[in-house]
Amino acid sequence: MQKQTRQLSTIISGQNTSDGAGVKLKRIISPSPKNSFDPFILLDEFGSNEPTDYIGGFPDHPHRGFETVTYMLAGAMTHRDHLGNEGHLRAGDVQWMTAGRGVIHSEMPEQENGLLHGFQLWLNLPAQEKMKPPHYQDIAAVDIPKVELDNGGYLKVIAGDYLTESQTITGAVQGVTTQPLYLDIRLSPQQQLNIPVGVEHTAIIYVYQGELTISAEAKLLKTEQLGQLVEGDNIQLATQNQSAQFLVLAALPIKEPMVQAGPFVMNSVEEIEQAFQDYRSGVLTL
């Protein structure tokens, strides 16, 4: 069957902001009632060579109603939650946390070899899964399937399946209702890559190094730009004289009302008020 190539419809640039205890970060997707990137709610890039930019970290805070996906490119992150779970993410590791009905946790970044760089994505849950028990998947870098591309390029399949002409690469995270595809890719100069995606899926690309051209029209996506790609079942990418490093995210939209307030993402204002009330009275996680 003839493939249809997705076209770049929207480009947005990250905004510098701070969150937690004064952690400087770039907010690429901000939660918004328009929910333009459904089911993706938020995408942050954090990274700095200055420890004072992030040393306060993200002290104890709650979440309800969605999933947080933390992916470290460099440096480390120590995670502790209300149940006493503790995890230490290092370069290349992923934590896929389903907050469900409630998690209270801290996330404390650390440099390694003077470096810190990573991403946190918020992925929405459908109404019927918002109150499910919390769940963690800690995935070590070595357990993330990696495809070697020409001239030092690579493609890591963090979640979902990546289909080539000849094989299917099964990603580390499976079984999420919105069928997320989460790829981290490096293309060397003068390369091309096609990525099949579901026709119904929301699809976005964030370039964190270099620049990419999108589709046969060769529209340019530059460093620190996020592009949304619409209509089709194939993403067509290429590099020109520069290499590029970028995330590809795709998932089925949930198409439900979304109300976000601080660390809670629910379907209605009443459910948000309930979450705050549960947190204040100490029953958020019960």
Ligand code: CO
């Ligand atoms: Co958090």
